[in-house]
Amino acid sequence: MTREFRRQRTSLFTPAPVVHALRGVSLDIAPGERFGIVGESGCGKSTLLRIIAGLDQPTSGVVEVDGVDIARLPERRLGFLREKLQLVFQDPMSSLDPRMKVRDIIAEPLVAQGKRDTLPRVLELLEAVGLQPEAADRYPHQFSGGQRQRISIARALAPDPQILVADEPVSALDVSVRAQVLNLIAELVDRLSLTLVFVSHDLSVVRHVCDRVAVMSRGEVVEIGATEQIYDAPQHPYSRQLVAAAPRLRAALAGRTAADLAADTLAAKERP
Amino acid sequence: MTLPGGLSRLATGLQPASSQRSRRGVSATIAIGGGIVAFIAIVGLLSLVWTPYDPGGIDPTSRLQLSSSAHWLGTDKFGRDVLSLLMAGSRTTLVVGIVAVGVAALIGVPLGIMSAMTTRWWGEAVMRANDLLLAFPALLLAIMLTAVHGQGVVTAMVAIGIASIPSFARVVRSGAIGVMKTEYVLAARAAGRRPLAIAFRHVLPNVTSLIIVQASVSFAIAVLAEAALSYLGLGAPPGTPSWGRMLQEGQELLFVAPRLEVFPGIAIALAVLGLNLLGDGLRDRFDPRLRDRR
Numbered sequence: 274m275t276r277e278f279r280r281q282r283t284s285l286f287t288p289a290p291v292v293h294a295l296r297g298v299s300l301d302i303a304p305g306e307r308f309g310i311v312g313e314s315g316c317g318k319s320t321l322l323r324i325i326a327g328l329d330q331p332t333s334g335v336v337e338v339d340g341v342d343i344a345r346l347p348e349r350r351l352g353f354l355r356e357k358l359q360l361v362f363q364d365p366m367s368s369l370d371p372r373m374k375v376r377d378i379i380a381e382p383l384v385a386q387g388k389r390d391t392l393p394r395v396l397e398l399l400e401a402v403g404l405q406p407e408a409a410d411r412y413p414h415q416f417s418g419g420q421r422q423r424i425s426i427a428r429a430l431a432p433d434p435q436i437l438v439a440d441e442p443v444s445a446l447d448v449s450v451r452a453q454v455l456n457l458i459a460e461l462v463d464r465l466s467l468t469l470v471f472v473s474h475d476l477s478v479v480r481h482v483c484d485r486v487a488v489m490s491r492g493e494v495v496e497i498g499a500t501e502q503i504y505d506a507p508q509h510p511y512s513r514q515l516v517a518a519a520p521r522l523r524a525a526l527a528g529r530t531a532a533d534l535a536a537d538t539l540a541a542k543e544r545p
Numbered sequence: 546m547t548l549p550g551g552l553s554r555l556a557t558g559l560q561p562a563s564s565q566r567s568r569r570g571v572s573a574t575i576a577i578g579g580g581i582v583a584f585i586a587i588v589g590l591l592s593l594v595w596t597p598y599d600p601g602g603i604d605p606t607s608r609l610q611l612s613s614s615a616h617w618l619g620t621d622k623f624g625r626d627v628l629s630l631l632m633a634g635s636r637t638t639l640v641v642g643i644v645a646v647g648v649a650a651l652i653g654v655p656l657g658i659m660s661a662m663t664t665r666w667w668g669e670a671v672m673r674a675n676d677l678l679l680a681f682p683a684l685l686l687a688i689m690l691t692a693v694h695g696q697g698v699v700t701a702m703v704a705i706g707i708a709s710i711p712s713f714a715r716v717v718r719s720g721a722i723g724v725m726k727t728e729y730v731l732a733a734r735a736a737g738r739r740p741l742a743i744a745f746r747h748v749l750p751n752v753t754s755l756i757i758v759q760a761s762v763s764f765a766i767a768v769l770a771e772a773a774l775s776y777l778g779l780g781a782p783p784g785t786p787s788w789g790r791m792l793q794e795g796q797e798l799l800f801v802a803p804r805l806e807v808f809p810g811i812a813i814a815l816a817v818l819g820l821n822l823l824g825d826g827l828r829d830r831f832d833p834r835l836r837d838r839r
């Protein structure tokens with residue numbers, strides 16, 4: 274699959290420059306799998322996710338979901354995908370409409386499907402993501418980044434999807450909050466037996482939640498394999514770089530990795 | 546409900562939702578701007594049922610009088626009471642402003658939103674046509690319409706309204722393009738929301754503050770344009786009270802009775818000031834993020 278963007282022309286006499294956001298990407302994600310995608314910022318991760326979610330169309334190639342090629346379907350015929358696949362985005366500020374109450378935000382996928390009387394479901398979802406029922410009548414700006422991501426997760430779970438796609442859901446959060454949100458996602462994916470597609474630029478975060486991982490660099494997938502395998506024995510030079518750099522960088526910045534913190538809180542929970 | 550670890554703290558960290566807003570009350574800008582606009586509106590309504598004298602009542606025996614207890618702001622060259630004329634003139638100003646802004650918003654807002662949401666060629670085409678109209682002076686448009694349809698308040702309102710469409714479309718389009726790029730619109734699309742629902746539930750609410758500010762700016766411009774048109778004899782016809790007409794009729798007596806120019810001038814300036822203050826104040830207040838940050 275490829276995706277090219279045309280940049281704004283810089284001159285009348287030269288054709289518009291083309292950005293190759295994705296080149297020859299090919300992936301298979303099995304039902305129930307927790308699939309990770311890692312790569313540096315700007316390598317095309319978000320573009321890939323938007324195409325998988327039917328929010329953007331590839332320049333060439335096919336995207337099959339349950340045997341249906343969604344790449345060439347017009348948006349109004351993607352109804353089945355909208356019920357099946359939901360997203361959590363990166364930016365907790367921009368992913369919730371500042372003019373909507375939390376209850377309307379979470380209910381949106383339900384309302385889009387023509388469901389009425391959504392409040393009971395909204396309250397159920399709020400509890401599932403660890404927020405108080407009072408949150409329903411507040412506006413997004415009254416919450417912290419971590420809480421907003423919880424609201425995003427609640428919205429994504431509202432239509433009972435089978436596939437959850439998360440685009441760097443913890444990258445914009447404080448390290449301490451990161452672990453909580455990460456654990457919440459892992460827990461919900463487990464409980465609801467979801468297929469997870471999880472994107473991050475940080476391999477240690479992906480390692481914490483994913484079984485299999487694809488390493489991307491400059492619009493290409495350079496390596497795919499089991500997470501542990503790539504972590505322990507990276508084949509491609511870029512993967513090696515990623516493995517070597519991420520934990521050390523993180524250790525230097527924060528003292529500990531997000532994964533360590535997550536492991537700690539998990540351990541703490543399991544203690545009687 | 547039991548919450549893991551740090552979660553209970555999160556819940557208590559929330560701000561009380563409504564008390565915050567009411568405690569602070571309205572800002573000084575809104576109070577002053579809104580006060581001026583409300584005053585003009587009340588005067589306009591009052592003039593429907595009561596003015597000190599008949600605003601059209603010509604009285605040759607009391608021409609060009611100075612302020613007195615009988616005529617607070619004096620009389621004009623026909624012996625009409627200036628205060629009564631000002632009061633009745635505010636009606637013309639308000640009606641022209643409301644209709645002109647209404648026409649401009651009703652056409653400009655949908656155009657701006659649609660051209661921001663479509664990826665088709667006509668989105669661009671609409672905006673190029675918009676630029677053409679924007680480059681076209683409002684007064685020239687009004688003069689042309691007057692030539693075709695004859696002088697009158699309705700022609701003036703429609704002309705000013707049409708001339709204000711581009712600024713609405715422009716402002717709304719740039720705001721809507723920003724909204725369309727947000728992740729909450731992506732999420733709405735992923736939720737299966739149709740474009741019309743996205744336009745009404747996400748785009749429109751998030752550009753209302755822009756529309757309100759633009760409406761107040763356009764209203765102020767319409768007040769000035771109406772005065773200019775009437776001053777040129779292209780707006781309110783003789784017999785229709787209007788601040789612009791008062792300026793025109795008082796012009797020849799500028800050095801004899803300058804107050805005949807000063808009073809309508811103050812009225813126009815006050816209306817423009819009030820509208821601009823109100824627009825600024827409302828913009829700050831209607832944006833929930835700005836509101837709670839203060």
Ligand SMILES: Nc1ncnc2c1ncn2[C@@H]1O[C@H](COP(=O)(O)OP(=O)(O)O)[C@@H](O)[C@H]1O
Nearest residue numbers: 278279292294313314315316317318319320321
């Ligand atoms: N709408 C767009 N128009 C033009 N270029 C784009 C657009 N979206 C993404 N790109 C480009 O495609 C590349 C990949 O972007 P993205 O998928 O957002 O990367 P990532 O999510 O990995 O940081 C970048 O070089 C970006 O500039």
Ligand SMILES: [Mg+2]
Nearest residue numbers: 318319440441
């Ligand atoms: Mg990205």
